[in-house]
Amino acid sequence: MLTHEPENSGPLLPRHERILELLATDRVVEVARLAEILGVSAVTIRSDLDLLERRQLLRRIRGGATAVRPARFERPLDLPSHSFAAEKERIGAMAARMVRDGETIILDAGTTAVAMAMALPGDLKDVVVVTSSLDVALVLHSHPGATVIVSGGKLKKTGRNAHSHSLTSPFGTVLLRQINADCAYLCCTGIDLERGFTNAQFEEIEIKRAMIDSARRVVMLGDHAKIGHVAGALIAPLRDVTALVTDSGAAPADVQALEQAGLQVLLA
Numbered sequence: 001m002l003t004h005e006p007e008n009s010g011p012l013l014p015r016h017e018r019i020l021e022l023l024a025t026d027r028v029v030e031v032a033r034l035a036e037i038l039g040v041s042a043v044t045i046r047s048d049l050d051l052l053e054r055r056q057l058l059r060r061i062r063g064g065a066t067a068v069r070p071a072r073f074e075r076p077l078d079l080p081s082h083s084f085a086a087e088k089e090r091i092g093a094m095a096a097r098m099v100r101d102g103e104t105i106i107l108d109a110g111t112t113a114v115a116m117a118m119a120l121p122g123d124l125k126d127v128v129v130v131t132s133s134l135d136v137a138l139v140l141h142s143h144p145g146a147t148v149i150v151s152g153g154k155l156k157k158t159g160r161n162a163h164s165h166s167l168t169s170p171f172g173t174v175l176l177r178q179i180n181a182d183c184a185y186l187c188c189t190g191i192d193l194e195r196g197f198t199n200a201q202f203e204e205i206e207i208k209r210a211m212i213d214s215a216r217r218v219v220m221l222g223d224h225a226k227i228g229h230v231a232g233a234l235i236a237p238l239r240d241v242t243a244l245v246t247d248s249g250a251a252p253a254d255v256q257a258l259e260q261a262g263l264q265v266l267l268a
Contacts, residue, residue, distance in 0.1 A: 015040070016048055023058055023067045027097060027121060030064040059093075062248055062268070066093055067121070087223040087247040090268035092116035095185055095221055095245050101125045101145075103182040106211045109133035109166030109204070110187030112221045120146065130179055132172065132207050134165035151175050156203065168203045173210035183242075184215035188222050189231035191246075193257055196238050197222075198231035205233045217242040224250035227258075238263050 012020075015038055022029050022037070034045045049065045052058045058065040092115025099105055101124055107113050109132050117129075117139040125145040131137055132151045140146045153172030155165065186208055190198035197220055199205055212218050218241045227250055243264035255265050 013048075016052060019045075019048060019052065019065075020057060023065065027067045028061070028064060029066075032063075034064075061090055061093065066097075066119075085223070087249065087268075088112045088115045089119070090247055091221050091223060091245050093119040094266060094268040095219060096120045098183070098219065099124060099127060101127065104128040104130070104179070106176070106179065106181045106184035106215055107131040107133065107136050108184070108186040108208065108211065108221075109136070110221075112187050112223070113185065114139060116185060116221065130176070130181065132167045132211075134167070149175070151207070153207070156201075166204070167207070169206050172207045176207070176210040176214050179214040181211075181215040183217040183219060184211040185219050185221060186211060186235065188220055188235055189226060190229040191220070191222050191227045191244065191258075192230045193238070193261060195230045195234070197235040197241060198229075199233050199235050200231040202233045205235060208235045212236055212240060220244045223247050224254075227251070227254045 018038060019029065019034060022034070031042050031045045031049070035042045038045070049058065049060055053060045053065070058067060088111055091112055095116045096119035099120060105127065107117060107129055113133055114135050117136045120140070120143060122144065124143075127145055128147045128149065129136070129140055130149045130151060132153070134150070137148050137150050140148045151167055151172060152175050153167035153169055156168045188197045189200040192198070199208065218236070220241050220243070222244065224247050227246065238258070238261050241263060243266055244258065245266045245268060248267045250265070250267060255267070258265050
């Protein structure tokens, strides 16, 4: 019989402490693995994770949980919360876990890019983030292990998201041409097997292409609703992108077709 305890006070069960220990090491835990390690049912583990999330000790994700960000690295209060759908948060969290100490990364503008910036582990060290997004720069300003470089250019005043603050040409690619990044993380509007990755905002295309040219690897971030959609401007064909991080709502047939075309697809 499970012990019912106050959600926001009182000691943790030994099982809960073990879950948090595993999270501190791995940053992500899966329900099935926890059930095996702790010798309890998956139903019990899900209940444990829900309780620990209510106590703000972890964050639930599909199939498991991820570590919460350290308190010293918090989301700025003036960023629009309504822009963050659950899918984008999961995509951003998965992409953030791909970043390693000492890397130089390029981070695009867009709500999913901001979600990734918010999810960057607080214990990352010596990471350089080059971004065309003032929102991303603001999020990472307080990150203890990140050096933030803004690409420069003209502040964009149009687009579907009136709260987004991104930089475009003229002069938007000057600094990017001097960068040798380990990976570029880009957002897009459309993902199509034949037409590749596309975008609805024409003025952003030059910036995105310069980001691709300046990185050894390219990871595209896009929710499942963008698969099969073609926007007006080409960012890159599938062959120029290393991986796509999308959400588990993607149709298996679409995922299979993209993978058969040579694109690695990661489901958040």
